[in-house]
Amino acid sequence: MPIYHQTYRTFDGTLRTRHRWWAIVKHEFRVLFKSRPFLVMFLMGYPQVLLRVLQIVAVDTLASNKNNQITQLVQQVMALKITEGMFFDFIRLQAPIVFLATILAGSGMICDDLRHNLMDVYFSKAITWRDYVIGKFMTLVVIGMIFTAIPALFLLGLHNLLAPGMETIRATYWLPLPILAFSTLLVVPCALGVLASSALFSSERYAAIGVFMVLSANLIIGKSLDRANEQLQVLAVPLALNRVGEKLFQTRRPMVDISWEWSVFILVLVCLLAFWAVCRKVKRAEVAT
Amino acid sequence: MIEIRELKISYGDTHALQGVDFSIDAGAVGLLGPNGAGKSTLLKALMGFVRIDSGTVTMFGKQMPKHALDVRRKLGYMPEREIVKPKESAVSFLTFCGCLSGMTRVDAMERAHEVLNYVGVDENRYRKMETYSTGMCQRVKFAQALIHDPQLLLLDEPTSGLDPEGRIEMLDLIEELGRKRKITILLSTHLLPDVEHVCDRVVMINKGRIVVDGPIEELTTAREGCVEVRVRDNEQAFLDALVRAGFTWRRLQTGTINLTVPKSTNGKTVFEIARACGTQVRHYRAVRQSLEEVFIGAVSERDHVGAAQHSNPQPETSMAK
Numbered sequence: 001m002p003i004y005h006q007t008y009r010t011f012d013g014t015l016r017t018r019h020r021w022w023a024i025v026k027h028e029f030r031v032l033f034k035s036r037p038f039l040v041m042f043l044m045g046y047p048q049v050l051l052r053v054l055q056i057v058a059v060d061t062l063a064s065n066k067n068n069q070i071t072q073l074v075q076q077v078m079a080l081k082i083t084e085g086m087f088f089d090f091i092r093l094q095a096p097i098v099f100l101a102t103i104l105a106g107s108g109m110i111c112d113d114l115r116h117n118l119m120d121v122y123f124s125k126a127i128t129w130r131d132y133v134i135g136k137f138m139t140l141v142v143i144g145m146i147f148t149a150i151p152a153l154f155l156l157g158l159h160n161l162l163a164p165g166m167e168t169i170r171a172t173y174w175l176p177l178p179i180l181a182f183s184t185l186l187v188v189p190c191a192l193g194v195l196a197s198s199a200l201f202s203s204e205r206y207a208a209i210g211v212f213m214v215l216s217a218n219l220i221i222g223k224s225l226d227r228a229n230e231q232l233q234v235l236a237v238p239l240a241l242n243r244v245g246e247k248l249f250q251t252r253r254p255m256v257d258i259s260w261e262w263s264v265f266i267l268v269l270v271c272l273l274a275f276w277a278v279c280r281k282v283k284r285a286e287v288a289t
Numbered sequence: 290m291i292e293i294r295e296l297k298i299s300y301g302d303t304h305a306l307q308g309v310d311f312s313i314d315a316g317a318v319g320l321l322g323p324n325g326a327g328k329s330t331l332l333k334a335l336m337g338f339v340r341i342d343s344g345t346v347t348m349f350g351k352q353m354p355k356h357a358l359d360v361r362r363k364l365g366y367m368p369e370r371e372i373v374k375p376k377e378s379a380v381s382f383l384t385f386c387g388c389l390s391g392m393t394r395v396d397a398m399e400r401a402h403e404v405l406n407y408v409g410v411d412e413n414r415y416r417k418m419e420t421y422s423t424g425m426c427q428r429v430k431f432a433q434a435l436i437h438d439p440q441l442l443l444l445d446e447p448t449s450g451l452d453p454e455g456r457i458e459m460l461d462l463i464e465e466l467g468r469k470r471k472i473t474i475l476l477s478t479h480l481l482p483d484v485e486h487v488c489d490r491v492v493m494i495n496k497g498r499i500v501v502d503g504p505i506e507e508l509t510t511a512r513e514g515c516v517e518v519r520v521r522d523n524e525q526a527f528l529d530a531l532v533r534a535g536f537t538w539r540r541l542q543t544g545t546i547n548l549t550v551p552k553s554t555n556g557k558t559v560f561e562i563a564r565a566c567g568t569q570v571r572h573y574r575a576v577r578q579s580l581e582e583v584f585i586g587a588v589s590e591r592d593h594v595g596a597a598q599h600s601n602p603q604p605e606t607s608m609a610k
Contacts, residue, residue, distance in 0.1 A: 008407050008470050011400055011438035015362055015391030023388035031377065117370040121433055124336055124366035125389040126358050287338060287354070 020127045024135025025142065032105050032143075041104055045097040045147040052090055052155050056082055060162035082159050087175055088249035090155065091148045091182050092242065098144045099190055103211055106140045106194035108204030110282065115202065119285040129286040133278055137191055144187025152179045178248040185244055189237065189267055192274035199281035234258045240266045290314055290441060290473050291335065296344035298330055305330040307497040308344070313475065317467035319484030319505075320477040321584060322494035328477040329369060331494065332443050335475075336366055348441075362391065365434030369445040369477075372430055375419035379410055379429045382418060383436055390437035397436070404432045408462060423450040431459065435466075441473045442466065448483055460486045481580045491580065493587050500587040508583045514550045515576035517541075518559065520568050527568040534558060547576060 032038045059082055062068060073080065079089075113119055122132060156175055160168055194211055201207040215237070222236020233239050240263035247260040291313040298306040306327045322328045333339045334346055337354030346353040348360045374382045380401050387397025405414045408428040413421070418429065427450055434442060447463065448456045464487045466472045476487055484491055484505070491508065493501035501508065520527055528538055528546070535551035536559075550556060556573070563570050 008435070008466060009403055010470075011392075011396070013392060013396045015437065016393070017391060020389065020391065023385070026394075027385045027388065030381075116374065117368065117372045118374065120338075120366070120368040120370065121372055121386065121430075122389060123338065124361060124364075124368075124434075125386060125437070126362045126391055127389050128358065287340060 015126070017126070021131040021135035021138065024127075024132065025139050028105075028109070028136070028139040029142075032139075038101070038104055041097070041101045042146075045094065045101065046151075048090065048093055049151040049155070052086070052151075053158065055080060055086075056155060056159050056162060060159060082163075083171075084175060084178070084249045085251050087152055087156065087179055088182070088245055088251055091152055091179065091186065092245060094147045094151075095186055095238070095241075098147050098186060099215075101143055101147065102140050102187075102190045102194045103208050105143050106136070106191065107198050107207040107211065109136050109139075110195060110198040110278070111201055111203055111207055114199075114281075114285065119282075123286045129279070129282045132286075133195075133282050136195055137278075140191035140194065141187055144190060145183060148186060149180055149183035152183065182245045182248050185267055186241060189241075189270050189274070192271050192278065196274035196277040199278050231258055231262070234262045234266055237266065237270055239263075290349060291475070292345075292347040293331075293334075294345045294347075296331075296334060296346060297342040298327075298334060298339055299342055304497055306334070309494070309497070309499055311492055311499055311502055313473060315471070315473050316490060317464070317474040317476065317488040319488035319491040320475055320494065321479065321481065321484055321491055323479060323588060326494045327497040328479075328494055329445055330497075332366070332445055332475070332477055335443060336361065336364075362437070363439055364441040364443060365437070365439035367430050367434040367442070367444045367447055369449065371423070371426055371450075372433075373418045373421070373426055376417060378417055379405055379414040379421075379425075379432070382429065383433055386433045387436045392437065400436055400438075401432075404435045405429070407435070408432045409458065424452060424455045427451055427455075427459070431462070439472065441475070443475050443477070445477045446479075447476065448478070448480060456483075463487050481584060485580055493584055495588045501583060505580060509577045509580055512576050512578050514552070516548050516550060516556060516559070517545050517572070517574050517576050518548060518570055519545050519572035520563065520570055523566045523568045527563055527566040530562045530566055531559070534562060545572070 059080060079086075113122070123129070153176060156172060156179065160172060193214070194207070197207040197210040197214070198204070201210050219236050219238060222233050222239055225232035225235060234243070239258065243258050243260050243263040244267065247263075291311075293309055293311055296306050296309040297304070309327075309331060320328050320331065330339060334341060335348060335353065337357035337360070341354070349363055351359055353360060377385075380398070383401035383405060384394065384397045387400050388394055390397075392400065402414070405411075405428075408431050410425060410428050410432065413425060418426070421429065427447070431444075431447060434444070442463075444463065448459050451459055460483060463474060463476065467474045467487065474487065476484060478484060488505060490504050491501065492499055531538060531548065534554065536554075537549045539547045541547060548559065550559075559573070560570060562568075
């Protein structure tokens with residue numbers, strides 16, 4: 001028990017007025033990194049990074065000797081070569097981890113706040129629904145980027161450090177842009193989809209199941225329509241995403257033969273729809289009509 | 290600080306507020322009304338949480354909801370509904386609320402500890418909020434409204450769910466903030482004793498209209514011809530003599546006797562009868578009208594006006610008059 005009389009003290013500091021959404025991002029990260037399931041998921045996202053690091057180290061250092069057996073192996077096995085295709089494959093293979101991590105982090109973000117009546121409290125502070133949406137969205141985007149763009153750029157830097165020279169620079173100078181663009185195209189629909197599900201469903205569990213169901217249904221429909229017309233596969237978001245990735249990284253082995261322009265259109269449409277659902281719900285939580 | 294003019298708000302066909310007019314400069318004001326009267330809607334209008342059909346809400350000299358952000362920086366809001374952040378401690382939650390208000394994390398955390406101490410959450414502040422009792426949640430809810438040191442506090446049913454002891458403690462805290470710290474308070478409740486405990490002024494609202502607005506002291510004026518007394522020695526003889534003199538009496542649960550003084554006599558007669566009976570008058574005071582009586586009177590009066598209005602429809606302005 002305090003020996004002094006605890007009384008009300010006025011606050012004489014100053015209140016920040018800009019970048020209010022940043023407080024939400026920081027808080028969400030603080031909470032997420034205290035959660036054990038999220039930490040496990042976080043660690044699961046890094047084995048591939050480790051393997052790619054080993055691949056780059058092996059190819060760039062050991063294989064520099066022409067007589068080395070690894071050189072011969074690299075020349076024969078296409079998958080071991082450090083090309084734009086490797087970076088594309090790296091980000092593509094991270095997609096399931098990004099998807100799961102986003103669901104784990106984001107499926108309760110909005111519905112829990114609504115369920116526990118926290119919106120009234122948040123919006124009684126100096127934030128608007130825009131700050132709230134940006135804060136939640138940026139959290140998920142950063143989480144996605146932690147698994148895609150950031151390690152991919154790190155791998156690119158490592159490759160340039162271990163195999164310095166004009167030849168490497170000439171082969172890779174253009175890669176940061178496709179890495180960032182493809183990561184963004186992967187992360188943003190994922191983040192907005194999960195947030196939309198969280199806004200539309202009443203609990204974290206339903207929101208997570210909802211996202212899985214929609215994605216599965218989307219893939220099934222896309223694949224089914226393939227029989228009628230191959231171009232209709234573009235309706236399956238994961239296939240559309242792959243097609244845009246292939247175009248960005250200029251890989252010469254397209255897995256699906258669909259129009260990349262339509263693929264971009266589908267991805268943008270999904271983002272817009274999800275964004276509209278999130279904004280509508282959160283805006284209504286701030287200003288009832 | 291708050292100025293509301295001809296405020297009308299409706300949810301679809303339901304008219305929640307129908308031309309509300311009042312202003313608050315300072316002090317503690319009670320917002321009273323039965324369930325569904327429009328109290329919470331009025332508070333939400335002050336926060337910018339509802340769309341205004343017509344009329345104006347000006348707070349701190351700024352128009353709402355246009356300048357909602359500037360205004361929210363200066364006010365604290367304690368909502369009626371229970372809030373909880375299950376997986377977080379009260380300190381973590383309040384620190385976040387402080388950061389949302391624009392404080393740095395260090396400031397917010399320091400302030401969170403201070404405010405939680407002040408509302409009496411003490412060491413429980415480190416526990417997860419899902420383990421809190423209703424009373425504790427209520428205190429945390431109050432603390433979050435204070436985190437950024439607001440100039441105006443909007444409290445919606447702050448004592449709901451509290452035990453009698455907790456209720457008194459909460460009301461004392463609110464009273465202290467209003468009287469000593471000069472924070473303006475708008476307390477919305479349907480509990481009349483809460484308003485009497487904390488506020489100097491009361492605004493009564495019924496069916497979306499303000500029916501009474503004034504200082505409690507003035508509203509609860511002395512009732513003509515009614516006094517309350519407490520006496521010692523020969524009480525029965527004293528009461529019999531009073532009845533013979535034309536008085537009527539009623540004993541309250543507290544032991545106090547309420548007397549109705551006949552028009553032909555006055556209060557002086559009570560002392561004369563007491564002296565004659567050898568009774569000592571220990572307490573003598575004019576009976577004041579209770580806030581409850583004012584409230585019931587105002588609400589039922591409005592209902593009558595409303596009923597008359599329905600049977601003989603007249604323009605809006607004539608009813609307001």
